[in-house]
Amino acid sequence: MEAHLAAKPSDVAVLVNITTEKWPPRHRTYFGSLEVRSPQPGEPYAITPVRGCTGVMDLGDKRTVEYCITAREIAEDIAREINNDSGEGSFHGVFVAAGETPTEAELADARRRLEEFQCRLVAAADLEWERTKNPMFITDLERRAARQLGQEKPWLYDPKPLAECPVCAEKIKHGVAVCRSCGAILDREKAAQYGLVGAGRKERQRNPDPQAEAGK
Ligand SMILES: [Zn+2]
Known part of the structure; x- marks a missing residue:
């Protein structure tokens, strides 16, 4: 009979999003659904507070055990899921702040990673265009990356x-x-x-x- 820890009410982690992209709500059995906020026009980032939860594990024979999931674990899990959405090494500008608000260094790091990822997308689109000259093979993600980097590309225009x-x-x-x-x-x-x-x-x-x- 193991004692379990209840999540402290003060257990909150801060999920930061630096892009205006909208993500579908995240679903987990232990908290239901959570929408990650996007910054309003003019805002550099948006914050979504995440709370710790108590999960229930079914051991069978009507026995269950509760376990504590910290806010940080939940926030990291959601950030990972969103960032990994577009394949290996993809990054969509979501991270977990160490404190209650993101520091300048954290924001700068996220902007750098986002730009790196966008540059990779543009390079991939350039290569595809070189091979096919077909705008059908350029993804929306690649077009958005070029626009956000302010780059003029022949493949930017829709058919x-x-x-x-x-x-x-x-x-x-x-x-x-x-x-x-x-x-x-x-x-x-x-x-x-x-x-x-x-x-x-x-x-x-x-x-x-x-x-x-x-x-x-
Ligand atoms: Zn007709």
């Missing part, structure tokens, strides 16, 4: 935006002959060239299942 079908207003690619959604002929000459119009051919051939359309 050509879609046009709108004048008949059904669905998004379509530029220069298509026939709207894939409603079947309207948008470029008669081009459509005829590929045998999509005339000669008694059905013009609405791209819409074989009316249910699919109705379900939209």
